[in-house]
Each structure stands twice: as structure tokens, then as C-alpha cells.
Amino acid sequence: xxxxxxxxxxxxxxxxxxxxxxxxxxxxxxxxxxxxxxxxxxxxxxxxxxxxxxxxxxxxxxxxxxxxxxxxxxxxxxxxxxxxxxxxxxxxxxxxxxxxxxxxxxxxxxxxxxxxxxxxxxxxxxxxxxxxxxxxxxxxxxxxxxxxxxxxxxxxxxxxxxxxxxxxxxxxxxxxxxxxxxxxxxxxxxxxxxxxxxxxxxxxxxxxxxxxxxxxxxxxxxxxxxxxxxxxxxxxxxxxxxxxxxxxxxxxxxxxxxxxxxxxxxxxxxxxxxxx
Numbered sequence: 001x002x003x004x005x006x007x008x009x010x011x012x013x014x015x016x017x018x019x020x021x022x023x024x025x026x027x028x029x030x031x032x033x034x035x036x037x038x039x040x041x042x043x044x045x046x047x048x049x050x051x052x053x054x055x056x057x058x059x060x061x062x063x064x065x066x067x068x069x070x071x072x073x074x075x076x077x078x079x080x081x082x083x084x085x086x087x088x089x090x091x092x093x094x095x096x097x098x099x100x101x102x103x104x105x106x107x108x109x110x111x112x113x114x115x116x117x118x119x120x121x122x123x124x125x126x127x128x129x130x131x132x133x134x135x136x137x138x139x140x141x142x143x144x145x146x147x148x149x150x151x152x153x154x155x156x157x158x159x160x161x162x163x164x165x166x167x168x169x170x171x172x173x174x175x176x177x178x179x180x181x182x183x184x185x186x187x188x189x190x191x192x193x194x195x196x197x198x199x200x201x202x203x204x205x206x207x208x209x210x211x212x213x214x215x216x217x218x219x220x221x222x223x224x225x226x227x228x229x230x231x232x233x234x235x236x237x238x239x240x241x242x243x244x245x246x247x248x249x250x251x252x253x254x255x256x257x258x259x260x261x262x263x264x265x266x267x268x269x270x271x272x273x274x275x276x
Contacts, residue, residue: 074128096133113164217271227263
């Protein structure tokens with residue numbers, strides 16, 4: 001599988017340096033928080049019975065026709081048979097090690113923080129290693145189905161695997177979405193080719209960060225990929241890996257990293273953001 005590092009770097013520099021279109025309100029409206037401990041798990045592929053990975057929907061409806069984000073949990077040593085999906089998905093390793101590639105490809109274990117895409121119709125396998133292996137999976141349209149390889153087809157897309165060690169991070173001097181005194185960093189992952197302005201990115205918050213994440217899109221989903229995040233509304237919540245927060249209009253999210261390690265967030269939005 002090809003690693004599209006140069007294309008990824010170009011997109012990162014081009015898109016994330018754009019100017020936010022507008023300022024956001026100072027209060028959160030229509031926001032939601034989901035703790036990882038509150039996620040309800042079910043079989044990802046019921047046809048496999050007890051051999052099926054577990055799935056926990058965070059937002060959307062995996063069995064419906066809408067865009068959806070969910071967690072997939074695998075047991076140590078899991079390896080799927082070759083299969084295809086009816087929809088393209090994006091995914092991020094949260095815990096453990098995951099291999100996702102063509103059935104004949106050499107095993108390439110992706111560590112937490114790695115990002116990959118799986119085009120619909122393409123035959124592949126997924127394997128997992130580790131006592132607890134979890135990935136965040138995202139689709140733009142459902143339902144998410146597992147289908148046999150005799151129905152495989154080429155829809156023109158090509159898969160991407162980006163190991164966490166190959167991510168390209170931008171500081172305040174390379175993007176105006178981050179204020180200088182925050183020491184935060186941004187990594188652009190993907191952008192929609194449609195007119196919906198959707199995009200996906202990582203935000204890295206240093207130890208001791210305390211500030212605001214301002215968003216102006218009516219689509220905003222964020223998942224904790226690494227570390228822990230303090231999130232303040234009328235009460236204070238601690239969001240660990242796999243936890244989630246969102247808003248459906250312009251918002252100012254009050255966040256903090258009180259741990260001694262970096263915290264990484266994945267964000268899907270159709271607007272701009274500002275870390276301050």
C-alpha cells in the first residue's frame with residue numbers, strides 16, 4: 001500500500017493555513033458529551049457470532065443512512081477473513097495495534113494515533129494485536145455493511161495508511177487556527193471534494209494547556225485520541241480516550257489538559273476552528 005506522504009503534506013499546508021471565515025459565539029449551543037464509559041457495545045458483524053468485533057456508536061446511526069462515527073473493539077489476535085464494505089470509511093487507531101490492508105500484503109502494524117482509509121468495494125483484511133484494541137471509525141453515509149469478496153469492485157478510490165510517526169504537525173507560525181501562546185499543534189488529515197466543506201484534523205494540546213476551542217461550523221465532532229481532556233460547561237468532565245464532544249452551531253468549547261502528557265483530539269467539521 002502506498003503512503004501518500006507528499007500529497008498529505010501539501011494538503012496540510014494548503015488547507016490548514018486558510019483564514020477562519022468568522023468568529024464564533026462565546027457560549028456553547030446544542031452541545032453533547034459522551035464518555036467512553038457510557039458507550040453501549042454490540043456486535044459489529046452479527047453474522048460472525050462470537051468472533052465478531054464489538055461496535056459502539058458515538059454519533060449518527062451505523063445501521064441508518066446518515067454519517068456516523070463509532071468505535072470498533074477487537075480481541076487480541078483478531079484477524080478477519082477477506083471482505084469488502086458497501087461504504088468507504090476512515091479510521092484512527094486509539095488503542096492497541098491494527099493492520100488493515102490487501103489480503104496478500106505484508107503485515108504492517110499501526111500504532112495509536114495512526115490514520116487509515118478503506119475504500120468501498122475493495123477486498124481487505126483487518127487484524128488486531130493487544131490486550132485492548134480500539135479504533136474510531138467514521139463513514140459519510142450508512143448503513144455500514146460487511147459483504148463477501150465476490151461482490152468486490154473498484155470505485156476509483158485508493159486506500160491510505162499514515163503511521164503516527166509520519167504525521168505532519170503545524171504550529172502557530174504555519175496556521176492561523178492556533179494562537180502563539182497555546183503551544184498547540186494541528187495536523188490536517190482529509191478534506192471533502194464536495195461542496196460541503198467537511199474536513200478532518202488532529203489537534204495536539206501540550207501538558208498544562210488551558211483555553212478554548214472555538215468552532216463556527218454547524219457540524220462539529222471531536223473524539224479524544226490520546227491522553228485526557230478536561231471539558232467545562234456548567235460542570236467539569238474528564239474525557240479519556242474514546243470520549244466525545246460535539247456542537248451543532250458556533251461554539252466556544254472550554255478545554256484543558258491537566259495531565260503530564262500531550263492530549264490529541266480528532267475533529268470533523270465543516271467550519272473553521274481557533275485554539276486560544
